[in-house]
Amino acid sequence: MKEENARAYWAANLRLILTYLAIWFAVSYGCGILLVDELNQIQMFGFKLGFWFAQQGAIYVFLVLIIMYAHSMNKLDRKFDVHED
């Protein structure tokens, strides 16, 4: 039972990681590098969108991702009863 619980917890963690890393990849490598020329056709305030992602947007998204991951994991720890103190 204990082992099963640990396995389920780990699988849930891996799903979270893969989801968040997909976003991580999309905003930096996707919007900031691979699709930058296409996105640069779109103007957002004074920025070309691709340029904005590369020099500002990706960093903001990274920060949000870490906070969301930390938060989701705290919930997951409790759900599977593996949390500390």
Next chain:
Amino acid sequence: MDIQTLTYLFVGGSFALYIGIAIWSRAGSTKDFYVAGGGVSPVANGAATAADWMSAASFISMAGIIAYAGYDASVYLMGWTGGYVLLAMLLAPYLRKFGKFTVPDFIGDRYYSNVARTVAVICVIFVSFTYVAGQMRGTGIVFARFLEVDVNVGVVIGMAIVFFYAVLGGMKGITYTQVAQYCVLIFAFLVPAVFLSIMMTGHVFPQTGFGATVLDAAGNDSGVYLLQKLDQVVTDLGFTQYTEGSKSTIDVFFIAAALMCGTAGLPHVIVRFFTVPRVKDARISAGWALFFIALLYTSAPAVGAFARLNLIDTVNETQYTELPDWFYNWENSGLIGWVDKNGDGAVQMRAGAPFAGKPNFAGSRDEAKGSQGERVVTNAPTDNASEVYIDRDIIVLANPEIGNLPAWVIALVAAGGVAAALSTAAGLLLVISSAISHDLLKKTIKPDITEKQELLAARGAAVVAICIAGYFGINPPGFVAQVVAFAFGLAAASFFPVILMGIFYKRMNKEGAIAGMLVGLTFTFCYIVYFKFVSPDLNTAEHWWLGVSPEGIGTLGMVLNFAVAFAVSRVTAPPPEHIQHIVEDIRIPRGAGEAHAH
């Protein structure tokens, strides 16, 4: 008060603060010395990590690099922040649960092998020394520019300060001084950035001013966006567009990946996450670290754009004799050089280098003066129309003067530059000393030494490391600037994959890990050495493998490491049962407790 006195006051005051903290937080045990007792709050650890991470180069050079490279510099912005996402999700929480003191500790235990541990120790020392030499030099240069002392004297002063709090306080002393240093450096960076943003666009936040319309000379809205104007101005002068790149997409991709994975694999960053009390603290602490770093990293591109536009507005096509004072001052320091190629007495900024290399002068201004009163440059001029060399470091160092900011802001920038260099140097030196005293001495050579002896050895190793770093600071090997690529490439090709597989792939054994590390390391090392030292003239896109520059080759090294490790582990025996239990255990947060002693 004049600038000089203010600078002494600010820098001296910040030193007194660091020393005070060092005395308050002396290390009493090896655990204090290696991981600050394991009780640092996630917010404090985040600030310390940010100071540890942001070096003199981040503080002084980055905005300048962006100002000159535009979009091309984005890889540094994304690469040096994206690694924290990897740290938070893939490494930090599990290493915290593992709960030892150093990165080689994890590698040695997880791969049940002192060979793996020793390979890791060698990598730690190599990566950290290449990095720290530049920091010591950086401290010296900041001193030289602001306090008018010799660069070498500056290096020695920096050594003495680091000596005091790193040797006395270990990780504990370093952590709390780094928190103070972060406050100093971020304040010093943001004050001029905010002033400049208000001056150029009327926006308080540089991040929004970056995308706003510029104000004209009378302070009215000109209706033209800053970046549009910048693109226009630089293309008129023959430069490539500011918001468009000139590097190939594949190279940018590989460089960004090498910087991200390298960041996540740098030992002095990883070890910071051993200092927080719980696994959940390690996760959110990475968030705090990125928050503190992002304050600087999202302002820097704005500062770069403001400064570039401002610089062109002020200097281009202006008569030399009518330039503002800062131009002459930085010319005196050798960071600006001008040759009047067309003889019109005005300064032309154009694409291309005005002459080969950094300016060499015929003598001081009094000894050798040109027709307009400029210092005479002896470098052979190039045949383009570009007339002026402006060192990119000036962007941050001279911003307060260029923006006519009060004298105390200039003094603040000096204190910030010193804080940035010292905090990174101290973090690196600690990693080196703990690799020697803990991993090499205690774990490999002489396991029976007492804790007291080990603490003494750690302090001794720190002393030796500081002296070596100081020596490299005073006699910088010519290749220091060339080897930054090393630190990230090697970390990405060695530590990152080995630690990752240690956590996420239970079947990975010592044969696979050692083979992977060696192949990744050797490949990356040889590629960089070949293009940087053996045949620097071949270091162009046509000769690179798959079009990947030495800066980005760490990514390929990493892929090789993964592939070789996987293949070798499949044909050799699986790791013993108790190792598989360790892996299961580090995946579960409960029971992290404190970083256990041994």
